Amino acid sequence: MNIHEYQTKELLRGYGVAVPDGRVTHNVDNAVAIAEDLGGERGVVKAQIHAGGRGKGGGVKVAESLDEVRQFTDEMIGMQLVTPQTGEEGRLVQRVLVEQACDIKKEYYLGLVIDRATQRITVIASASGGMNIEEVAKTDPDRVIREAVDPAIGLAGFQCRKIAAKIGLRGQQISEAAKLMQALYKCFREKDALLAEINPLAELGDGKLMALDAKMSFDSNAMYRRPTITELRDFDEEDSKEVEATGHGLNYIALDGNVGCIVNGAGLAMATMDSISFHGGKPANFLDVGGGASPEKVGNAFRIVLQDPNVKIILVNIFAGINRCDWIAEGLVQAMRDQDISVPIVVRLAGTNVEKGAPILEASGFPFIMADNLDDASTKVMASLEASA
Amino acid sequence: MSVFVHKHSKVIIQGFTGQHATFHAEESMKNGTTVVGGVTPGKGGQEHLGLPVFDTVHQAVEKTGADVSGIFVPPPFAADAIMEALEAGVGVVVVIADGIPVQDMVRVKRYAADKNAIIIGPNTPGIITPDACKVGIMPSHIYTPGRIGVVSRSGTLNYEAVQQMSELGMGQTTSVGIGGDPVNGTDFVTVLSAFEDDPETEAVIMIGEIGGPQEVDAARWAKENMSKPVVGFVAGVSAPPGRRMGHAGAIISGEADTANAKMDLMEELGVHVVRNPALIGETARRVFS
Numbered sequence: 001m002n003i004h005e006y007q008t009k010e011l012l013r014g015y016g017v018a019v020p021d022g023r024v025t026h027n028v029d030n031a032v033a034i035a036e037d038l039g040g041e042r043g044v045v046k047a048q049i050h051a052g053g054r055g056k057g058g059g060v061k062v063a064e065s066l067d068e069v070r071q072f073t074d075e076m077i078g079m080q081l082v083t084p085q086t087g088e089e090g091r092l093v094q095r096v097l098v099e100q101a102c103d104i105k106k107e108y109y110l111g112l113v114i115d116r117a118t119q120r121i122t123v124i125a126s127a128s129g130g131m132n133i134e135e136v137a138k139t140d141p142d143r144v145i146r147e148a149v150d151p152a153i154g155l156a157g158f159q160c161r162k163i164a165a166k167i168g169l170r171g172q173q174i175s176e177a178a179k180l181m182q183a184l185y186k187c188f189r190e191k192d193a194l195l196a197e198i199n200p201l202a203e204l205g206d207g208k209l210m211a212l213d214a215k216m217s218f219d220s221n222a223m224y225r226r227p228t229i230t231e232l233r234d235f236d237e238e239d240s241k242e243v244e245a246t247g248h249g250l251n252y253i254a255l256d257g258n259v260g261c262i263v264n265g266a267g268l269a270m271a272t273m274d275s276i277s278f279h280g281g282k283p284a285n286f287l288d289v290g291g292g293a294s295p296e297k298v299g300n301a302f303r304i305v306l307q308d309p310n311v312k313i314i315l316v317n318i319f320a321g322i323n324r325c326d327w328i329a330e331g332l333v334q335a336m337r338d339q340d341i342s343v344p345i346v347v348r349l350a351g352t353n354v355e356k357g358a359p360i361l362e363a364s365g366f367p368f369i370m371a372d373n374l375d376d377a378s379t380k381v382m383a384s385l386e387a388s389a
Numbered sequence: 390m391s392v393f394v395h396k397h398s399k400v401i402i403q404g405f406t407g408q409h410a411t412f413h414a415e416e417s418m419k420n421g422t423t424v425v426g427g428v429t430p431g432k433g434g435q436e437h438l439g440l441p442v443f444d445t446v447h448q449a450v451e452k453t454g455a456d457v458s459g460i461f462v463p464p465p466f467a468a469d470a471i472m473e474a475l476e477a478g479v480g481v482v483v484v485i486a487d488g489i490p491v492q493d494m495v496r497v498k499r500y501a502a503d504k505n506a507i508i509i510g511p512n513t514p515g516i517i518t519p520d521a522c523k524v525g526i527m528p529s530h531i532y533t534p535g536r537i538g539v540v541s542r543s544g545t546l547n548y549e550a551v552q553q554m555s556e557l558g559m560g561q562t563t564s565v566g567i568g569g570d571p572v573n574g575t576d577f578v579t580v581l582s583a584f585e586d587d588p589e590t591e592a593v594i595m596i597g598e599i600g601g602p603q604e605v606d607a608a609r610w611a612k613e614n615m616s617k618p619v620v621g622f623v624a625g626v627s628a629p630p631g632r633r634m635g636h637a638g639a640i641i642s643g644e645a646d647t648a649n650a651k652m653d654l655m656e657e658l659g660v661h662v663v664r665n666p667a668l669i670g671e672t673a674r675r676v677f678s
Contacts, residue, residue: 085631114491114492114495114571114572116571116572116600116601116602116603117602119494119495119498119572120495120498120499121492121495150499151495151496151499152496152499189492192490192491192492194491219490219491219492221464221488221489221490221491222490222491222492222493224465225465225490251635253629253632253634255627255629263545264545265543265544265545265546265635266543266569266598266634266635266636267541267542267543267544267545267546267547267569267596267598267624267635267636268543268545268546268548268549269634269635270543270546270598270599270624270625270627270628270634270635271543271546271549271622271624271666272666273625273626273627273628274624274625274626274627274648274665274666275665275666275667276627277626277627278626278664278665278666278667282627283627286628286634286635288635291526319545319548319549319552320528321514321526321527321528321544321545321548322526350548350549350552351528351531351548351552352528373553373667374549374666374667375665375667375668378667
């Protein structure tokens with residue numbers, strides 16, 4: 001689960017991390033009032049969407065006057081901001097963060113992740129701030145410092161000082177950076193984060209350190225115990241079909257092809273998409289109905305997949321372990337009765353109660369295209385698409 | 390032989406009296422598993438499925454000599470249950486729960502560091518040595534005893550591969566689901582190493598997915614240390630970057646994370662890579678014959 005930059009900064013400010021003065025608004029007059037309030041003529045206007053790379057699409061601008069604050073805010077609010085992470089349709093900007101502009105001397109990178117290699121929370125730091133850290137790791141790996149944290153000890157002071165010294169901080173900055181890292185770690189632990197990134201961490205003209213941009217994402221599996229983070233969720237930033245699917249206990253991700261997929265299990269769902277691609281087709285979605293798929297759940301899966309107007313055919317691939325093929329079959333028949341489904345449906349059933357599932361589909365009289373295995377299913381999908389083209 | 394669980398394994402079930410645990414404990418017993426009891430705090434002294442229920446894992450181990458535990462408690466309580474099993478000296482801990490907070494697992498792994506135990510999962514269908522010991526939720530009828538070791542991150546894709554093998558007359562020594570979470574108990578290398586040491590296993594099928602370095606690490610390890618052939622598949626060639634594909638661990642966060650990048654590297658390291666998921670069984674037969 002992701003949150004906005006302004007929310008991350010408020011959260012971190014509460015832990016004692018230095019962030020620029022600023023406030024969020026969805027209104028132009030307010031933006032000017034905030035800039036005035038902050039006292040300076042110069043201000044930064046930052047579009048608040050979850051995707052990164054905002055600067056490249058015109059979503060981050062330094063205003064030299066209150067007029068410019070007004071102008072930039074007016075331009076940003078309501079725009080479809082396109083960044084390298086949003087896709088070409090962009091993301092609607094509903095609010096901007098207006099901040100005091102800072103006098104930046106140097107930029108660093110500081111992040112916390114759960115590193116798969118060490119299976120621990122790991123600090124990542126670099127003297128190359130303001131850039132994509134994955135790029136730095138590729139082109140200049142020596143400039144990326146990593147330090148894994150022992151969960152029984154926590155992030156120790158000496159580790160922080162070591163990291164600070166390695167990225168070239170000096171004097172007072174070393175203890176300042178150590179304090180900042182420990183605050184970030186505390187927040188990461190207490191809020192069940194998966195990622196916390198300060199990029200850039202700026203060294204200001206007076207030598208002080210400040211988090212100019214900050215991003216955090218959280219473990220959705222732990223949000224049951226983090227109500228204050230759950231409140232920060234912004235549904236406008238998420239695909240409405242994906243939100244609806246989650247509500248029904250389904251895992252759905254929209255893609256850009258035309259073959260709708262309804263599968264059980266994340267691995268098999270991916271392999272089904274891969275099989276379609278292998279046969280020259282393009283999946284329209286990832287959809288995992290999960291374990292214990294009731295007829296009702298199958299019906300909801302159809303509704304969600306068919307909301308995508310690009311879907312020309314649906315492939316249902318079920319390998320029942322904890323599921324039961326007869327329930328899935330009943331769900332399929334029910335969906336055909338209840339919903340206006342005009343696209344062809346290819347069905348492959350295997351596993352628990354498969355011998356009861358197939359006769360239910362047959363007896364229904366609906367024109368399901370039955371497949372024996374994964375390869376057969378993808379072949380039939382492609383043949384059907386070709387026949388109707 | 391087999392790896393981790395075998396016909397002499399004594400299994401307890403944590404969360405024993407719950408609905409799912411009950412169903413799957415019975416299924417396991419039908420498949421030949423020796424279940425010796427279970428744990429449900431507060432229900433110690435009762436009987437369930439004709440077996441004793443204990444309040445703590447410590448008591449269960451003391452009274453039954455159990456050396457394997459299947460954990461069927463919900464995600465918020467799973468980390469504590471794993472540590473309880475480790476503390477009681479259980480050697481193989483199988484964690485079915487899907488949705489354990491990642492940071493809980495980070496702490497569990499630290500706790501497990503000096504315990505000399507194997508944690509299978511979380512977010513796994515479990516482990517099965519066909520007709521001898523099954524701890525998990527997989528449909529046992531698709532598995533048959535044989536000479537091939539199977540290890541996978543995904544559950545249903547494990548079933549898919551096993552079914553393809555069965556249709557070609559190949560059985561399994563043991564099938565291990567290491568689970569779909571980013572921080573998990575046992576990695577591919579540990580399982581490959583066990584299969585290499587198992588005299589009955591003649592070859593291994595390794596099924597991975599997008600996200601993380603562990604498939605390639607395993608291939609690198611196999612090149613140096615394994616005499617047995619490995620067939621490999623990585624799911625998610627068609628997955629878009631940056632999106633979590635169902636499993637918490639299945640997310641492409643860099644170029645080396647993509648399915649194709651992993652399969653290319655695995656191939657270079659000598660793994661028999663399958664590009665078409667429908668041909669896992671076929672490829673296994675070709676390699677093993």
